[in-house]
Amino acid sequence: MSLSQRLNENMKQAMRDKDKERLNVIRMVKASLQNEAIKLGVSDLSEEDELTILSRELKQRNDSLNEFKAAGRDDLVMKIETEIKILQDYMPEQLSEEELEQIVKDTILEVNATSKKEFGKVMGKVMPKVKGKADGSSVQKLVQKLLNE
Known part of the structure; x- marks a missing residue:
């Protein structure tokens, strides 16, 4: 199953479960994928392109997490940590x-x-x-x- 298909299925499930945080993260990732496809002028992204976008989204959140921790914004730290966990579900298994x-x-x-x-x-x-x-x-x-x- 491609990333786009997984995102669509998980988005439907998040709507059924009324899981707003997961739904928001999935929508952001889908928007990033769609924007990249438009930028590249293709209808479907390769698996490598999808992985690049997911990695970029995860890196942005990790950078934000470090900044929020330094600023003492515990409310935002918890939100970003949740988003990171959700994004990691879509990443391949990490190397040891x-x-x-x-x-x-x-x-x-x-x-x-x-x-x-x-x-x-x-x-x-x-x-x-x-x-x-x-x-x-x-x-x-x-x-x-x-x-x-």
């Missing part, structure tokens, strides 16, 4: 630390990276491999750590 480290090590060997100067080259190869399955900031920290060794 060991799996991620192995992918990064393999990629470093693949591009023959030996110093920090080749950070961009390594990141450029790693990110498509872990798209949606790992957070970019954790990948960045791991690549930096492994290139410094």
Whole structure:
């Protein structure tokens, strides 16, 4: 089942259950998907495009969460945390630390990276491999750590 179909089914269920928070998040994601499809000039997005949009939505909420925590806005922190949990239901299963480290090590060997100067080259190869399955900031920290060794 595609992401769009899952969203439609879950939206109907959220309406039946009168789950306003889930319904709002699903509607926001559907709007983002539709806007991206219009921007790209296609009727259906590829699975990769859908994953990119979901990742972007999740990143925006994580950034907001950090800002709200710093500002002491507990009311908004709870709301954003709920939205993050809902969005994570649609994300693929995340890679474990060991799996991620192995992918990064393999990629470093693949591009023959030996110093920090080749950070961009390594990141450029790693990110498509872990798209949606790992957070970019954790990948960045791991690549930096492994290139410094």
